[in-house]
Amino acid sequence: MKKSRLCVIGAGFHATTNIYPSAIEAGAEIAAIATRSMERSKAALQRFGSTGTAYDDYKVMLQNEDCDGVIVVAQPHDQTSLVLACLEAGKHVYVDKPLGWNALEAAQIADAAEQAGVVLMVGFMKRYAPVYMKLKELITNGTLGAVRSFETRFAVDSTPFCKDDEQFMKLAAIHIVDLMRHLFGEVSQVTGFSNSNNEFISQSISLRFDNGIVGSVYFSGMSAWSRESESMLVTFDHGFAHADEINTLRIHKSLTSDLIPWQSLEEHDTVFTPSASAMSGCFRDLYLRGFVGEMAHFMECSRDRLTPRSSGRDNVGTMDLCDRILSTLV
Structure with missing residues (x-):
């Protein structure tokens, strides 16, 4: 089966420790990486053996790259704007949790994904453990x-x-x-x-x-x-x-x-x-924690235009429950 070409926004600790190796293990090809630093993007490509393109501007990457999906793993306060930009570019998106800081923000992003007609999946890896x-x-x-x-x-x-x-x-x-x-x-x-x-x-x-x-x-x-x-x-x-x-x-x-x-x-x-x-090396942990499984699921959903088990719309319910729990704590 043809490998999925994925672009990635972010190369922090979680991304490079868990997400990149899991995506590659699940059969992905890293087509491009965008961070705030060209040197950091190049280093991440080299680290994971990719001949893809490095960017220091994710908007340029979204404009230039024809890929099967975009992985967004950034700081929580940055992820909403990054995901919306990906959706506007017509890209399928996997984004680390939390997507939106509350149910209202999560619903607005889910609406945007449905209007764009693209797959939006949130990184709740325990569903795939x-x-x-x-x-x-x-x-x-x-x-x-x-x-x-x-x-x-x-x-x-x-x-x-x-x-x-x-x-x-x-x-x-x-x-x-x-x-x-x-x-x-x-x-x-x-x-x-x-x-x-x-x-x-x-x-x-x-x-x-x-x-x-x-x-x-x-x-x-x-x-x-x-x-x-x-x-x-x-x-x-x-x-x-x-x-x-x-x-x-x-x-x-x-x-x-x-x-x-x-x-x-x-x-x-x-x-x-x-x-x-x-x-097994380090991959045993990545499989057992669900990271490899969720990456494989994202690629399958993007390829076949399926609704992910941890979709953007389903994420609204999770954010709502978080807020409800917090409101009851005394």
């Missing part, structure tokens, strides 16, 4: 019955880049907020508590979904969590599933034997994990 894809499959196929409740945890040292509850919610915890919508649907009720102090974030949140599912959420953004951690425990009618640290999914089906359970070895769990190999 294998552990959560398998959990979503378990929820959809009903093997364990209906979901009743869940509890989830996300903890990370966000102090260098999040200075209050709102920044933490929209720059870090937003991935879990989006994942909850993806897995369980839309939310009807939210309550929350915060014990935050400036950049030291501690939040406890309860949610009820339209379908009756209830969930509890623990968010922490503190230097105490120098080891990033996340998990999701889901209780079904006939068992439970535990997604742990993005690399393990343990599924337990309710015991149906007539034997007394503590008298035998009737209980059993199914555990899914990736293999470990020196051959």
